[in-house]
Amino acid sequence: DADVTQTPRNRITKTGKRIMLECSQTKGHDRMYWYRQDPGLGLRLIYYSFDVKDINKGEISDGYSVSRQAQAKFSLSLESAIPNQTALYFCATSDPSGGASNEQFFGPGTRLTVL
């Protein structure tokens, strides 16, 4: 079984709809991240979390919110989806016990299309 899973893998929705993307991990890592990937822009950080009570904004958090329900679960919500949020979304985890090594482990991605 995959260590980091994302659901759904693909989603098509309409402008104005509320969407939740879910991420679960079995690696036992405290840190979790949400990124979006756009062609030519690489991956950009939306939110990250160090533990259940520690949520931090990334570089492009506007229009998004997150919830860390448990150590293993980190959800990303789009309260009112807009077309420019069409992208590939990745969840990642890391284990800070290795120091500042920051190696991250990625899920398979969720392809979101907002019409």
Next chain:
Amino acid sequence: AQSVTQPDIHITVSEGASLELRCNYSYGATPYLFWYVQSPGQGLQLLLKYFSGDTLVQGIKGFEAEFKRSQSSFNLRKPSVHWSDAAEYFCAVAAYSSNTGKLIFGQGTTLQVKP
């Protein structure tokens, strides 16, 4: 501010030929550097990483990268490319002294392999 630049958006090489993907970073202190690969429809997989020590690092799948502080570069190389290497490649940097776990990604380089 930290940044990563991958000057080549798209590269095409023939199978069996050598490969070099370029990565330049901007960071004042000692960086942690990573190369990830994203195969079609999959998440990102770590190829290799540099923290300290020997500036030539070996990774999985026959890849290697060389850290050159004077040039602020961390180029990825492979002596003989296989068709299965066709993918998108991302260079990333993290702050050595940071405890945030954040990675800054380059724009990505898409590798096409000709038979």
